[in-house]
Amino acid sequence: MDDLFSRDGAPVALVVDDDRGARLIASSLLHDSGFIVEQAADGIEALSAFERFNPSIVLLDVVMPGIDGFDVCKQIRNGSELGRHVPILMMTGLDDIDSINRAYDAGATDFITKPINWTIFHHRLRYMWRSTLVSDDLRKSEMKNRALIDALPDLLLRISSDGRILELREPNGFDQGFCCAEQLSKNISEVFSEEVSLPIVQNLHRALTVGGLQFFEHNVQVDEETRYYEWRIVGSGKNEVVAIVRDITERKKTEERVFRLAYHDILTGLLNRNSFKEHLAQALAHAQRHGGYVATLFLDLDRFKRINDTFGYRVGDLLLQSIAERIQEGVRKSDRSARHVDAQFTRRISRLGGDEFTILLPDVKHVQDSARVAKRILDSVSRPLVVAGHEIFITASMGITIYPMDGEDSDTLLKNADAAMYNAKEQGRNNYQFYSEAMNASSFKRLSLENALRKAVDRQEFLVHYQPQLDMASGRVIGMEALLRWKHPELGLVPPNDFIPLAEETGLIVPIGQWVLNAACIYNKNLQRMGLSPRRIAVNISSLQFRPGSLVESIRRVLKESGLDARWLEIELTESAIMKNMEESSGILRELKQMGLRVAIDDFGTGYSSLAYLKRFPLDIIKIDRSFIRDIPGDHDNEAITAAIIAMAHSLNLEVIAEGVETEAQLEFLLAHGCHEVQGYLVSRPVPGEEMMQFIGKERELMTWAARFGKGIEGLSDLGIGKTGEMGVGF
Ligand code: C2E
Ligand code: CA
Ligand code: CA
Numbered sequence: 001m002d003d004l005f006s007r008d009g010a011p012v013a014l015v016v017d018d019d020r021g022a023r024l025i026a027s028s029l030l031h032d033s034g035f036i037v038e039q040a041a042d043g044i045e046a047l048s049a050f051e052r053f054n055p056s057i058v059l060l061d062v063v064m065p066g067i068d069g070f071d072v073c074k075q076i077r078n079g080s081e082l083g084r085h086v087p088i089l090m091m092t093g094l095d096d097i098d099s100i101n102r103a104y105d106a107g108a109t110d111f112i113t114k115p116i117n118w119t120i121f122h123h124r125l126r127y128m129w130r131s132t133l134v135s136d137d138l139r140k141s142e143m144k145n146r147a148l149i150d151a152l153p154d155l156l157l158r159i160s161s162d163g164r165i166l167e168l169r170e171p172n173g174f175d176q177g178f179c180c181a182e183q184l185s186k187n188i189s190e191v192f193s194e195e196v197s198l199p200i201v202q203n204l205h206r207a208l209t210v211g212g213l214q215f216f217e218h219n220v221q222v223d224e225e226t227r228y229y230e231w232r233i234v235g236s237g238k239n240e241v242v243a244i245v246r247d248i249t250e251r252k253k254t255e256e257r258v259f260r261l262a263y264h265d266i267l268t269g270l271l272n273r274n275s276f277k278e279h280l281a282q283a284l285a286h287a288q289r290h291g292g293y294v295a296t297l298f299l300d301l302d303r304f305k306r307i308n309d310t311f312g313y314r315v316g317d318l319l320l321q322s323i324a325e326r327i328q329e330g331v332r333k334s335d336r337s338a339r340h341v342d343a344q345f346t347r348r349i350s351r352l353g354g355d356e357f358t359i360l361l362p363d364v365k366h367v368q369d370s371a372r373v374a375k376r377i378l379d380s381v382s383r384p385l386v387v388a389g390h391e392i393f394i395t396a397s398m399g400i401t402i403y404p405m406d407g408e409d410s411d412t413l414l415k416n417a418d419a420a421m422y423n424a425k426e427q428g429r430n431n432y433q434f435y436s437e438a439m440n441a442s443s444f445k446r447l448s449l450e451n452a453l454r455k456a457v458d459r460q461e462f463l464v465h466y467q468p469q470l471d472m473a474s475g476r477v478i479g480m481e482a483l484l485r486w487k488h489p490e491l492g493l494v495p496p497n498d499f500i501p502l503a504e505e506t507g508l509i510v511p512i513g514q515w516v517l518n519a520a521c522i523y524n525k526n527l528q529r530m531g532l533s534p535r536r537i538a539v540n541i542s543s544l545q546f547r548p549g550s551l552v553e554s555i556r557r558v559l560k561e562s563g564l565d566a567r568w569l570e571i572e573l574t575e576s577a578i579m580k581n582m583e584e585s586s587g588i589l590r591e592l593k594q595m596g597l598r599v600a601i602d603d604f605g606t607g608y609s610s611l612a613y614l615k616r617f618p619l620d621i622i623k624i625d626r627s628f629i630r631d632i633p634g635d636h637d638n639e640a641i642t643a644a645i646i647a648m649a650h651s652l653n654l655e656v657i658a659e660g661v662e663t664e665a666q667l668e669f670l671l672a673h674g675c676h677e678v679q680g681y682l683v684s685r686p687v688p689g690e691e692m693m694q695f696i697g698k699e700r701e702l703m704t705w706a707a708r709f710g711k712g713i714e715g716l717s718d719l720g721i722g723k724t725g726e727m728g729v730g731f
Contacts, residue, residue, distance in 0.1 A: 060088055327377055368442070400417060559595075571597060586616060606627065632665075660681075
């Protein structure tokens with residue numbers, strides 16, 4: 001038996017011939033080749049045998065009584081699915097082209113002429129059978145593929161190398177919201193937004209150039225819902241690719257759920273212990289590379305058990321949820337700069353379990369900032385809460401550890417923060433404690449200073465001193481700078497450098513600065529009311545006050561209320577305040593100039609100012625920083641810088657004044673380089689208002705001094721000026 005013919009079970013062959021002899025030879029040959037043979041003697045019999053036996057191959061004689069072979073062939077072909085594909089070998093008794101053509105037209109697979117050469121017959125049969133098997137396999141695999149494709153939930157696209165959609169198969173229920181049959185033959189860039197079309201095009205090119213399967217994911221917003229898609233792109237010819245797009249929204253959502261469960265506390269939605277530790281470790285690694293402190297705050301509710309015992313666990317759970325919100329609120333309020341980035345905060349707060357919470361402050365500049373956050377959280381937690389109809393008062397105790405001082409790794413920092421929390425409980429609850437004693441001490445000092453500063457405005461503990469600005473050319477007091485003083489009830493006079501940075505950090509500088517502005521304008525107006533000729537008053541403006549809208553508004557109000565003409569008010573701004581946002585700055589400055597104010601650049605030379613940038617702003621005067629004046633004459637660098645600043649100011653038509661002039665040598669240097677406006681201890685220290693008035697009253701004597709200065713005549717000291725007593729001038 002020829003094993004080529006063998007297939008699972010023996011195949012059936014149908015031999016149709018009215019010539020009994022031929023039928024027998026063919027049958028026996030087929031039988032020897034492994035077929036089960038059925039026979040039919042005419043067309044009618046053949047058709048019914050075909051239906052009955054479902055043969056795998058048909059041998060069909062052409063010339064028969066009744067229906068001839070051509071008709072039988074046609075009817076088999078049109079009769080059934082099997083008939084369409086079954087190989088039919090026609091035995092044409094006539095060796096002419098016409099009947100061969102008719103055989104093919106009728107649907108014959110092949111033909112053989114009679115009288116039959118049985119050796120050739122055997123080969124024909126063999127090859128026809130083999131190709132039948134091959135095409136049968138092909139057909140089956142095609143059917144399988146189609147079934148597979150039909151079962152796929154994916155959107156299939158065939159895309160040309162230039163991005164045109166050549167073919168599109170959209171499965172039922174594919175709720176893609178972005179691609180449908182109407183998109184056929186459109187370009188990718190017309191169908192998808194740029195965000196999506198760009199990666200498609202990139203991956204398409206990669207699939208065509210590099211080859212292999214390209215893969216990417218993206219999402220689209222469909223009616224407030226985010227849907228996720230996964231694209232697989234593979235080259236399918238020289239100039240086209242096949243893209244399989246799968247809707248993976250459900251998978252993504254499941255992943256998210258799993259993620260939430262694995263990393264979050266179910267009750268509060270905050271992080272759980274493990275993920276908090278992970279975040280802490282990341283923050284530590286970052287701080288290790290880039291410097292800075294990392295604070296870990298450990299919070300434990302005071303007497304939480306009492307709540308559970310009194311109201312039951314359900315209320316206890318609700319309370320914990322409210323506390324979680326309160327903690328977030330406290331953290332958020334403490335971080336003005338990032339208030340809108342809510343997600344960032346939830347990523348820093350965890351519930352470790354029970355009534356224990358931890359808060360991570362990843363990038364702390366000053367250790368004390370963490371104390372401020374702790375205080376805010378405690379305040380926020382201790383406000384009365386209504387839970388399930390019960391009004392509940394609860395407080396918390398907190399411990400704080402600071403990396404790197406209190407530990408190098410997350411376990412140690414958490415453990416020590418826990419210990420510090422117990423210390424806070426021992427201190428009477430509702431407070432926070434640093435792990436390290438030294439920090440507790442300095443935290444206390446600073447916070448009490450901060451508290452005192454908050455109250456200082458109301459308690460009228462601030463006052464203003466004035467330092468005259470002298471024009472050496474005329475000997476006149478052309479102006480004065482208002483300098484803030486704080487008379488602390490216990491600490492005495494606190495110098496501005498000790499509290500202004502704190503006032504800026506806490507934002508208190510805004511109301512304080514407003515107070516100074518007001519006091520200075522009233523003072524200057526009073527001088528004029530007393531009959532002194534008008535002169536300008538310079539007021540320092542912090543960068544926090546230098547904001548669009550608010551500054552111009554408050555200056556306008558102060559001028560109106562004090563009655564001072566705008567041209568007698570000068571505001572002093574630092575370079576950095578202006579540079580923060582140049583566009584905004586020039587807007588504010590233009591408005592101030594329109595009002596008639598003067599604008600000074602304070603501490604000039606310490607920032608990054610360049611000529612080019614100065615020219616852009618409507619400025620009046622440059623104040624050369626004291627640090628340059630201090631070392632002249634003598635220090636060549638500072639001499640050169642000072643001379644250059646003066647020359648530059650002149651070339652820009654700006655006034656220039658030197659700050660911190662303490663010696664006659666300094667004064668002489670400045671005069672020699674063309675700077676004749678000066679401010680400094682040589683003329684006078686900052687003094688209280690009345691003394692400033694007396695000082696101006698002696699202007700005549702100052703004029704004489706100034707006129708003689710530099711011509712070898714006695715200095716200020718002869719007039720009692722420039723003595724360095726606390727209030728300076730001895731007029
Ligand atoms: P500043 O604006 O550079 O003020 C000049 C500082 O130099 C004043 O210090 C003044 O007393 C001091 N000074 C003046 N002449 C001499 C001198 O010949 N030698 C030396 N060694 N120092 C001299 P003060 O009053 O301690 O103020 C320090 C800083 O505090 C000020 O520096 C200013 O930045 C800030 N400040 C003072 N008042 C205010 C205010 O009302 N608002 C704001 N935002 N800042 C203020
Ligand atoms: Ca100043
Ligand atoms: Ca200054």
